[in-house]
Amino acid sequence: xxxxxxxxxxxxxxxxxxxxxxxxxxxxxxxxxxxxxxxxxxxxxxxxxxxxxxxxxxxxxxxxxxxxxxxxxxxxxxxxxxxxxxxxxxxxxxxxxxxxxxxxxxxxxxxxxxxxxxxxxxxxxxxxxxxxxxxxxxxxxxxxxxxxxxxxxxxxxxxxxxxxxxxxxxxxxxxxxxxxxxxxxxxxxxxxxxxxxxxxxxxxxxxxxxxxxxxxxxxxxxxxxxxxxxxxxxxxxxxxxxxxxxxxxxxxxxxxxxxxxxxxxxxxxxxxxxxxxxxxxxxxxxxxxxxxxxxxxxxxxxxxxxxxxxxxxxxxxxxxxxxxxxxxxxxxxxxxxxxxxxxxxxxxxxxxxxxxxxxxxxxxxxxxxxxxxxxxxxxxxxxxxxxxxxxxxxxxxxxxxxxxxxxxxxxxxxxxxxxxxxxxxxxxxxxxxxxxxxxxxxxxxxxxxxxxxxxxxxxxxxxxxxxxxxxxxxxxxxx
Amino acid sequence: xxxxxxxxxxxxxxxxxxxxxxxxxxxxxxxxxxxxxxxxxxxxxxxxxxxxxxxxxxxxxxxxxxxxxxxxxxxxxxxxxxxxxxxxxxxxxxxxxxxxxxxxxxxxxxxxxxxxxxxxxxxxxxxxxxxxxxxxxxxxxxxxxxxxxxxxxxxxxxxxxxxxxxxxxxxxxxxxxxxxxxxxxxxxxxxxxxxxxxxxxxxxxxxxxxxxxxxxxxxxxxxxxxxxxxxxxxxxxxxxxxxxxxxxxxxxxxxxxxxxxxxxxxxxxxxxxxxxxxxxxxxxxxxxxxxxxxxxxxxxxxxxxxxxxxxxxxxxxxxxxxxxxxxxxxxxxxxxxxxxxxxxxxxxxxxxxxxxxxxxxxxxxxxxxxxxxxxxxxxxxxxxxxxxxxxxxxxxxxxxxxxxxxxxxxxxxxxxxxxxxxxxxxxxxxxxxxxxxxxxxxxxxxxxxxxxxxxxxxxxxxxxxxxxxxxxxxxxxxx
Numbered sequence: 001x002x003x004x005x006x007x008x009x010x011x012x013x014x015x016x017x018x019x020x021x022x023x024x025x026x027x028x029x030x031x032x033x034x035x036x037x038x039x040x041x042x043x044x045x046x047x048x049x050x051x052x053x054x055x056x057x058x059x060x061x062x063x064x065x066x067x068x069x070x071x072x073x074x075x076x077x078x079x080x081x082x083x084x085x086x087x088x089x090x091x092x093x094x095x096x097x098x099x100x101x102x103x104x105x106x107x108x109x110x111x112x113x114x115x116x117x118x119x120x121x122x123x124x125x126x127x128x129x130x131x132x133x134x135x136x137x138x139x140x141x142x143x144x145x146x147x148x149x150x151x152x153x154x155x156x157x158x159x160x161x162x163x164x165x166x167x168x169x170x171x172x173x174x175x176x177x178x179x180x181x182x183x184x185x186x187x188x189x190x191x192x193x194x195x196x197x198x199x200x201x202x203x204x205x206x207x208x209x210x211x212x213x214x215x216x217x218x219x220x221x222x223x224x225x226x227x228x229x230x231x232x233x234x235x236x237x238x239x240x241x242x243x244x245x246x247x248x249x250x251x252x253x254x255x256x257x258x259x260x261x262x263x264x265x266x267x268x269x270x271x272x273x274x275x276x277x278x279x280x281x282x283x284x285x286x287x288x289x290x291x292x293x294x295x296x297x298x299x300x301x302x303x304x305x306x307x308x309x310x311x312x313x314x315x316x317x318x319x320x321x322x323x324x325x326x327x328x329x330x331x332x333x334x335x336x337x338x339x340x341x342x343x344x345x346x347x348x349x350x351x352x353x354x355x356x357x358x359x360x361x362x363x364x365x366x367x368x369x370x371x372x373x374x375x376x377x378x379x380x381x382x383x384x385x386x387x388x389x390x391x392x393x394x395x396x397x398x399x400x401x402x403x404x405x406x407x408x409x410x411x412x413x414x415x416x417x418x419x420x421x422x423x424x425x426x427x428x429x430x431x432x433x434x435x436x437x438x439x440x441x442x443x444x445x446x447x448x449x450x451x452x453x454x455x456x457x458x459x460x461x462x463x464x465x466x467x468x469x470x471x472x473x474x475x476x477x478x479x
Numbered sequence: 480x481x482x483x484x485x486x487x488x489x490x491x492x493x494x495x496x497x498x499x500x501x502x503x504x505x506x507x508x509x510x511x512x513x514x515x516x517x518x519x520x521x522x523x524x525x526x527x528x529x530x531x532x533x534x535x536x537x538x539x540x541x542x543x544x545x546x547x548x549x550x551x552x553x554x555x556x557x558x559x560x561x562x563x564x565x566x567x568x569x570x571x572x573x574x575x576x577x578x579x580x581x582x583x584x585x586x587x588x589x590x591x592x593x594x595x596x597x598x599x600x601x602x603x604x605x606x607x608x609x610x611x612x613x614x615x616x617x618x619x620x621x622x623x624x625x626x627x628x629x630x631x632x633x634x635x636x637x638x639x640x641x642x643x644x645x646x647x648x649x650x651x652x653x654x655x656x657x658x659x660x661x662x663x664x665x666x667x668x669x670x671x672x673x674x675x676x677x678x679x680x681x682x683x684x685x686x687x688x689x690x691x692x693x694x695x696x697x698x699x700x701x702x703x704x705x706x707x708x709x710x711x712x713x714x715x716x717x718x719x720x721x722x723x724x725x726x727x728x729x730x731x732x733x734x735x736x737x738x739x740x741x742x743x744x745x746x747x748x749x750x751x752x753x754x755x756x757x758x759x760x761x762x763x764x765x766x767x768x769x770x771x772x773x774x775x776x777x778x779x780x781x782x783x784x785x786x787x788x789x790x791x792x793x794x795x796x797x798x799x800x801x802x803x804x805x806x807x808x809x810x811x812x813x814x815x816x817x818x819x820x821x822x823x824x825x826x827x828x829x830x831x832x833x834x835x836x837x838x839x840x841x842x843x844x845x846x847x848x849x850x851x852x853x854x855x856x857x858x859x860x861x862x863x864x865x866x867x868x869x870x871x872x873x874x875x876x877x878x879x880x881x882x883x884x885x886x887x888x889x890x891x892x893x894x895x896x897x898x899x900x901x902x903x904x905x906x907x908x909x910x911x912x913x914x915x916x917x918x919x920x921x922x923x924x925x926x927x928x929x930x931x932x933x934x935x936x937x938x939x940x941x942x943x944x945x946x947x948x949x950x951x952x953x954x955x956x957x958x
Binding site: 035043047069100109111122137141144148 | 510512513514517518519520521522525526528529546547548549550551552553555558570571572573574575576577578579580581586587588590597600601604605610616620621623625627637639809
């Protein structure tokens with residue numbers, strides 16, 4: 001059967017940004033809300049977030065020993081203004097409530113853009129002794145950032161995320177916490193999203209407002225742009241000092257704890273869409289796909305077809321495969337194929353009279369468009385391992401793409417060329433903000449994504465400033 | 480060993496309201512936020528909400544075929560004002576944002592107090608054909624209501640909840656949906672919270688702003704007051720008409736769908752605390768308890784004690800029992816007992832040298848204060864069934880209390896007496912708002928909680944108005 005083309009969406013090579021928006025809409029992942037910049041997470045989009053949430057929540061609890069909490073969605077302005085760098089970073093993009101119960105509020109309320117301030121205020125109250133440490137709290141919520149330009153999942157006025165906020169007695173424990181979580185984020189990419197990340201420390205210029213060190217995971221999109229997909233921050237003692245958080249140490253002296261925060265958001269859905277999608281729509285890796293296998297009966301009225309389709313559905317469901325029997329007879333197989341492709345279902349099984357005669361099913365793999373036939377008797381043994389194989393192959397394909405798009409550069413010219421073409425330029429960097437500003441200007445928007453490694457030997461120079469280089473750093477244009 | 484008394488909290492009989500607040504704080508379920516009316520859900524409190532969420536989410540998906548979505552946390556004022564009755568009900572208690580990104584907003588944004596308006600706006604856009612129906616969406620989020628007097632979990636400026644919003648082709652399907660969900664709420668009470676509810680339709684005066692019919696579950700608290708613990712609404716076609724929601728029916732004519740909404744909130748945690756708590760603190764039913772069994776080693780340094788405690792912990796965990804080994808040696812057994820009681824852990828196991836000699840453990844049941852000994856060899860067979868037994872007995876005790884506090888009344892005098900004493904008065908009612916206003920005034924706050932049954936035969940009179948009665952109705956003072 002000929003491949004059904006989804007003419008409904010723009011082709012990637014014609015306009016990648018428009019292709020992205022088309023997929024978000026046509027795969028019914030989201031809809032625009034009536035307020036500019038806000039979106040509705042529709043069931044097929046929200047289910048992806050539920051998959052991410054379930055994966056992370058389990059690992060946060062088991063590995064990081066995090067406990068979930070929920071803090072208010074508003075921050076009094078007076079509190080919000082306490083940590084100077086932090087306020088400067090977030091104040092310009094806040095939504096502020098000024099009326100409550102019909103009356104003007106004395107202390108306007110900032111809708112949380114992030115909750116460092118609220119957690120710091122809480123910790124000030126509940127921390128008293130070294131016995132209370134560590135405090136490893138996480139919350140699942142939405143935050144609001146009044147952004148000028150917004151794109152579904154990638155940048156929005158409101159997005160869903162998790163934010164971990166922790167206190168430790170030592171810097172060592174705190175840094176260990178941010179690296180442990182960074183590793184979980186990285187595994188999420190591989191095991192769930194089949195999306196490879198680069199992970200590393202941010203430069204001084206790119207770190208979080210108020211942090212000592214920020215680490216990030218970065219994904220490379222098919223248009224050659226990097227996407228920051230998650231961050232973890234070692235906040236040092238700055239917030240604790242600004243908010244008066246202290247505790248009685250083992251030797252009775254007053255101590256200041258070391259703080260961390262970390263988060264990923266629905267932005268990961270954007271990374272997932274772009275990393276694997278094609279001109280027929282969304283392509284989901286099996287691990288995250290809400291439906292892994294769709295069964296389409298062909299000529300369902302012929303004796304035996306529906307019975308076999310139902311029995312297949314039952315067999316697969318019993319194996320724990322998330323299966324959908326598409327038995328709506330008002331729709332043609334062609335319509336169903338196009339829809340299943342648009343929604344990115346990893347595997348499609350067709351069963352019709354001819355297949356039945358031969359005792360087999362026809363099978364189409366979404367990500368590779370590969371078609372196979374499979375004996376009915378082999379379904380139970382083959383499908384689960386095939387899903388695993390698809391997951392691995394999707395990851396490998398994306399990893400190969402990423403690795404092919406990392407280029408070592410040693411001059412401004414080379415840097416410009418790589419950043420114009422798309423992908424990462426790996427370059428020695430002096431770590432100066434000034435140098436990064438210059439790079440941004442000269443490359444039309446290129447930024448330091450994350451540090452690959454420190455340079456310990458003397459003598460390596462930053463090709464942009466000519467000064468001694470501190471580290472090897474990945475540069476790219478970014479979302 | 481003598482019962483350790485938790486002197487830290489007010490006794491119920493001295494001041495029930497203060498007892499409640501003390502338990503919320505001392506069991507570390509919540510803390511007050513710096514903004515009046517807002518609270519922090521601490522790990523032990525949030526875990527209760529996670530238990531409720533997991534229970535309901537599974538049943539909504541499996542039984543109600545609901546799909547989760549997420550809509551914005553703000554409603555433009557212009558949209559909010561569309562459904563008249565609804566606005567009148569909610570407008571006085573809204574929080575309104577007027578500044579975004581440093582600029583005054585043209586259309587101020589109401590922080591959602593509930594999302595009927597947003598769902599209606601969405602449905603207007605996505606519904607086109609009868610084939611799209613039913614639409615059964617649910618969301619887990621927080622809502623804001625600018626309340627004057629607030630109490631932890633019971634009434635707050637912001638609370639966590641789920642809100643289901645659905646569209647159906649027929650009234651019958653819509654009403655079936657609200658009754659089906661009401662039944663799930665009722666089962667949640669029994670199976671998870673060991674809290675019996677009355678369930679039934681609300682009177683005209685008590686129904687939701689904009690609904691045709693509201694149904695509720697009501698729990699009776701030990702102070703004799705009823706607590707509305709959840710509601711489901713048949714909204715009819717009013718919202719659909721106000722928001723222009725319509726679809727093409729089977730015969731091509733334009734049809735208006737029938738709408739429902741339903742929700743429960745963190746208020747259920749308040750019901751749980753009051754229904755079972757005592758002067759030693761919280762008492763959790765095993766099904767919802769984040770920790771079901773706590774093991775306390777006595778004289779842990781004696782050979783064999785810690786090994787046995789650890790092996791017990793492993794045995795129980797492997798059986799799926801949520802077990803906590805309290806092995807912090809800096810705390811005395813007495814301190815641990817008081818803390819475990821305050822936190823309401825259903826079952827405490829003690830293992831010391833003497834128990835070890837006899838090959839047994841000592842066991843204390845939190846809700847009944849009953850003590851038993853159990854051969855070590857019987858742990859695996861006995862503990863899971865004992866937890867089930869505790870769940871059942873806690874429910875039965877609460878059910879008995881409720882049933883003993885339902886009194887049929889036939890006059891204003893009797894009504895007053897029952898409502899002053901506490902509990903439900905079951906009375907014939909004409910259904911008039913005027914009558915309920917009179918009752919509220921004359922009984923110092925008594926309200927119609929829910930309807931037990933319609934009265935079909937003529938001749939029964941409402942004892943308050945003297946008019947023909949429509950139904951038998953439960954009245955009580957309420958939270």
